[in-house]
Amino acid sequence: MPLIPKPVEEWYxxxxxxxxIWIAIALAVAIILAATTLSWPxxxxxxxxxxxxxxxxxxxxxxxxxxxSSIYNxxxxxxxxxxxxxxQQYFWSISTLVLKKGVDYRFHLGSLDVxxxxxxxxxxxxxSIMVMPGMEYVFTMNFKNAGxxxxxxxxxxxYGHGSMRMVIEVVA
Amino acid sequence: MSDYEVSSFGGLKIYRTTKHLIIANLxxxxxxxxxxxxxxxxxxxxxxxxxxxxxxxxxxxxxxYQWLTFHGMNMLIFWILWAEIAxxxxxSSVLLNYPIYGYRIAWFAFAAMxxxxxxxxxxxxxxxxxxxFTAYPPLAANDLFYIGYAxxxxxxxxxxxxxFLTIYYAKINEAYKGSLPLVTWGAAIAGIIALTVVFQxxxxxxxTLAWRLGLTxxxxxxxxxxxxxxxxxxxxxxxxxxxxxxxxxxxxxxxLTAAKFINERYAKVAxxxxxxxxxxxxxxxxxxxxxxxxxxKQASGSVGSHFLSVPTLLHAFALTGALEATIRxxxxxxxxxxxxxxxxxxxxxxxxxxxxxxxxxxxxxxQPQTTLQPNLNYHNTLWVPGHFHLMVAGGTTLAFMAFIxxxxxxxxxxxxxxTKLAKLQIFLFGIGIIILGLVMTILGINGDPRRDFINxxxxxxxxxxxxxxxxxxxxxxxxxxxxxxNVAVTIFTGKKGGNLFxxxxxxxxxxxxxxxxxxxxxxxxxxxxxxLLTVYFLSYWRLETMPELY
Ligand code: HEM
Ligand SMILES: [Cu+2]
Ligand SMILES: [Cu+2]
Numbered sequence: 001m002p003l004i005p006k007p008v009e010e011w012y013x014x015x016x017x018x019x020x021i022w023i024a025i026a027l028a029v030a031i032i033l034a035a036t037t038l039s040w041p042x043x044x045x046x047x048x049x050x051x052x053x054x055x056x057x058x059x060x061x062x063x064x065x066x067x068x069s070s071i072y073n074x075x076x077x078x079x080x081x082x083x084x085x086x087x088q089q090y091f092w093s094i095s096t097l098v099l100k101k102g103v104d105y106r107f108h109l110g111s112l113d114v115x116x117x118x119x120x121x122x123x124x125x126x127x128s129i130m131v132m133p134g135m136e137y138v139f140t141m142n143f144k145n146a147g148x149x150x151x152x153x154x155x156x157x158x159y160g161h162g163s164m165r166m167v168i169e170v171v172a
Numbered sequence: 173m174s175d176y177e178v179s180s181f182g183g184l185k186i187y188r189t190t191k192h193l194i195i196a197n198l199x200x201x202x203x204x205x206x207x208x209x210x211x212x213x214x215x216x217x218x219x220x221x222x223x224x225x226x227x228x229x230x231x232x233x234x235x236x237y238q239w240l241t242f243h244g245m246n247m248l249i250f251w252i253l254w255a256e257i258a259x260x261x262x263x264s265s266v267l268l269n270y271p272i273y274g275y276r277i278a279w280f281a282f283a284a285m286x287x288x289x290x291x292x293x294x295x296x297x298x299x300x301x302x303x304x305f306t307a308y309p310p311l312a313a314n315d316l317f318y319i320g321y322a323x324x325x326x327x328x329x330x331x332x333x334x335x336f337l338t339i340y341y342a343k344i345n346e347a348y349k350g351s352l353p354l355v356t357w358g359a360a361i362a363g364i365i366a367l368t369v370v371f372q373x374x375x376x377x378x379x380t381l382a383w384r385l386g387l388t389x390x391x392x393x394x395x396x397x398x399x400x401x402x403x404x405x406x407x408x409x410x411x412x413x414x415x416x417x418x419x420x421x422x423x424x425x426x427x428l429t430a431a432k433f434i435n436e437r438y439a440k441v442a443x444x445x446x447x448x449x450x451x452x453x454x455x456x457x458x459x460x461x462x463x464x465x466x467x468x469k470q471a472s473g474s475v476g477s478h479f480l481s482v483p484t485l486l487h488a489f490a491l492t493g494a495l496e497a498t499i500r501x502x503x504x505x506x507x508x509x510x511x512x513x514x515x516x517x518x519x520x521x522x523x524x525x526x527x528x529x530x531x532x533x534x535x536x537x538x539q540p541q542t543t544l545q546p547n548l549n550y551h552n553t554l555w556v557p558g559h560f561h562l563m564v565a566g567g568t569t570l571a572f573m574a575f576i577x578x579x580x581x582x583x584x585x586x587x588x589x590x591t592k593l594a595k596l597q598i599f600l601f602g603i604g605i606i607i608l609g610l611v612m613t614i615l616g617i618n619g620d621p622r623r624d625f626i627n628x629x630x631x632x633x634x635x636x637x638x639x640x641x642x643x644x645x646x647x648x649x650x651x652x653x654x655x656x657x658n659v660a661v662t663i664f665t666g667k668k669g670g671n672l673f674x675x676x677x678x679x680x681x682x683x684x685x686x687x688x689x690x691x692x693x694x695x696x697x698x699x700x701x702x703x704l705l706t707v708y709f710l711s712y713w714r715l716e717t718m719p720e721l722y
Binding site for chain 2: 114
């Protein structure tokens with residue numbers, strides 16, 4: 001029994017046929033799951049965790065992000081314009097981002113203090129990536145549906161964490 | 173040294189030194205789960221978005237995170253580790269009939285853990301450590317918090333080493349002959365993984381302290397990798413220890429009949445595979461972090477984690493198959509007919525099945541969230557606590573609770589205070605956590621964030637489900653209270669003599685051992701895997717409905 005020591009002959013048994021079948025199934029499942037995620041970039045390279053990031057200087061970045069916000073807060077960002085967002089306890093550098101549907105936008109995202117989370121919700125969408133101090137994420141987003149999206153902070157960053165929000169309006 | 177009593181269960185030798193140590197560890201485990209449970213009331217209420225309840229309990233955006241830190245630390249770190257140390261001592265000293273090696277050092281380890289815990293509790297209670305159990309820098313707690321955390325982990329590390337030394341000395345002094353029992357083997361695998369946890373924990377906490385003292389700068393990405401080296405491996409200590417306990421419960425609960433139908437070699441191989449695959453899984457905690465390469469995320473986070481599911485799947489069949497064969501042997505032949513004969517009023521079997529169901533659901537929701545692309549949709553939503561409550565509360569905690577119901581009488585020769593309450597408790601807690609886990613999972617699909625004190629319904633209508641959290645929480649907390657009372661009363665006033673396990677063991681006659689089959693269990697396991705694959709591919713399909721991101 002499993003609670004008491006015993007000689008090798010007593011427990012070292014062959015695997016039964018059912019056990020062998022199950023080992024094969026378990027391995028097959030792991031292989032199917034692994035193969036799916038590895039081949040996904042070939043199937044759909046446009047729904048991926050962004051891979052581009054670079055270190056940045058917070059002071060310089062803050063200025064760029066504030067500059068971006070002072071021009072575009074609440075105004076349509078024209079195509080081919082890079083978007084700079086800085087996270088800080090407890091707000092985003094821009095409060096309303098207006099984007100055009102179906103356009104590729106290049107985003108830059110970084111934190112000026114602690115770790116934050118960048119989560120987009122709304123219109124049936126949920127997407128999250130992390131916002132790190134000292135490391136700037138660079139990625140492309142293209143909204144296929146018009147409507148209102150919310151950005152909430154999804155990594156605990158202190159007492160004001162729950163109120164750290166921003167709006168993305170996507171217009172047709 | 174030779175001071176022992178012989179238990180009426182299996183003639184096991186219970187050394188006095190061992191008994192006192194295990195009971196002391198269990199008392200601390202009980203205290204920790206009580207504190208964690210009180211915090212659970214505040215966390216669940218705070219998260220329920222029911223304003224009258226939130227106001228009544230005085231929860232606000234400052235103390236919510238204090239309660240959440242308190243809950244996470246006391247449940248995941250303190251309760252689980254105290255209980256695991258007790259289980260390691262049980263699996264070595266009691267099952268191998270040998271006193272704990274170096275029991276004075278074991279008391280030192282106990283004192284270190286206690287000191288560490290008190291220090292951490294003090295930091296949290298005085299509002300100096302609202303950083304949650306992950307304590308990601310540059311958010312910082314006071315130094316005391318890290319020192320206490322480190323000392324606790326250090327003490328636990330000593331206890332794990334003593335567990336291995338006890339096995340070693342039991343072997344060379346011929347306290348037992350033959351191979352390690354399956355349960356001790358499982359505990360030893362948990363112990364090996366625990367040593368990697370202690371090592372990485374020490375690294376993380378020393379690094380953090382050095383940063384706090386101004387000796388080094390803090391690389392946030394490095395911290396997250398080190399921290400999850402500790403955090404991820406620790407969860408596999410839990411999974412492996414839970415499974416070892418489930419084998420013990422199934423064997424004891426069926427009056428040792430099920431033991432005949434467990435293929436120990438198969439189970440031992442599965443345990444060993446867990447140790448092999450655990451380290452590569454670390455990467456699933458940094459899947460959406462900038463600065464880590466996609467190759468690392470894929471290899472470690474996704475592919476590594478998928479292979480880590482293999483050993484758990486193997487155990488799932490070994491356990492359900494052993495139960496099926498046990499019931500079949502007493503004369504049941506149809507494919508699923510044995511399911512109707514499951515003795516649900518047996519606490520060990522009920523707990524085993526609830527734990528398996530809970531971990532089965534949690535294991536399914538684990539797959540999309542450990543996979544690079546679908547994880548984008550689940551990361552840091554309530555899906556994640558939904559998953560781990562199913563694993564570590566519905567699985568580990570429930571299994572440990574039931575284990576304590578059986579281990580205490582073996583250790584003390586005293587009967588459990590109330591078998592009826594134990595049965596009720598397992599249902600309340602099991603069903604409560606499964607409801608809680610499912611509600612969180614559904615909210616997570618809709619993007620409701622974890623670790624967030626907000627009134628979610630003012631943002632998205634789909635989040636107005638949140639009050640349902642209270643349903644699962646209420647049942648689970650009621651179950652938790654019954655557990656704590658029952659065990660505390662047993663420790664302090666349990667009655668000696670009589671039938672040790674009255675109403676807690678179901679006996680099965682073995683009628684026709686030759687025709688035993690486990691095809692029903694195999695069929696169930698295949699159905700579960702089919703659901704798993706369906707959920708997995710649905711989550712890829714869901715990815716397609718999102719805006720483009722790359
Ligand atoms: C009595 C039943 C329980 C209830 C009602 C409960 C409730 C909750 C809730 C609602 C959260 C999510 C809070 C948030 O993300 O904002 C949470 C978090 C958590 N719970 Fe539980 N829980 C229970 C039992 C347990 C047990 C038994 C464990 C572990 C053994 C546990 C470990 C955790 C951990 C580690 C967290 C995450 C804390 C964090 O994000 O920092 N819980 N719990
Ligand atoms: Cu935040
Ligand atoms: Cu992990």
